[in-house]
Amino acid sequence: MTVAPHPDVDTLRTGAELEVGPASLSPDPVVVGPLSPQVDLQVAVEGGVVLDLTEGGVPLLGVAVDADEVRLSVPGGSGSRLPSRPDGDGVVRLRLLLDAGVVELFTGGATAAARLRPSGGEISLGIAGDRPGARLRGLVAHAMERVVG
Numbered sequence: 001m002t003v004a005p006h007p008d009v010d011t012l013r014t015g016a017e018l019e020v021g022p023a024s025l026s027p028d029p030v031v032v033g034p035l036s037p038q039v040d041l042q043v044a045v046e047g048g049v050v051l052d053l054t055e056g057g058v059p060l061l062g063v064a065v066d067a068d069e070v071r072l073s074v075p076g077g078s079g080s081r082l083p084s085r086p087d088g089d090g091v092v093r094l095r096l097l098l099d100a101g102v103v104e105l106f107t108g109g110a111t112a113a114a115r116l117r118p119s120g121g122e123i124s125l126g127i128a129g130d131r132p133g134a135r136l137r138g139l140v141a142h143a144m145e146r147v148v149g
Contacts, residue, residue: 019141
């Protein structure tokens with residue numbers, strides 16, 4: 001079974017806020033933003049990569065990606081692990097949907113979800129490599145209409 005966002009989610013996009021990549025990554029994070037608190041992030045990475053979302057410098061969400069798994073972590077909450085399922089070029093593709101204190105992560109036909117600390121302000125995204133050869137193939141952030149709450 002393959003799990004993916006319903007196609008109607010794409011109709012909630014209000015426009016691309018940010019497009020980044022390709023770029024080599026180091027342990028020092030590249031911080032991008034501000035981004036809308038309702039955002040659809042599409043990310044393609046290879047190698048070990050860490051994504052950290054913050055609001056006003058306060059952590060909201062962490063995602064760690066390697067060739068074997070994707071780990072989703074929320075401060076004060078439980079974590080989730082999914083198989084990463086890289087494509088033939090070793091690229092792992094992620095889609096993160098954030099809306100009203102909920103995140104949904106889709107990768108390789110699997111999904112995880114978690115509650116986040118309520119956020120209403122703009123968020124920032126830090127992207128770092130955690131091993132040599134880590135690359136951001138591409139990142140697109142689409143603002144979305146608020147659906148929940």
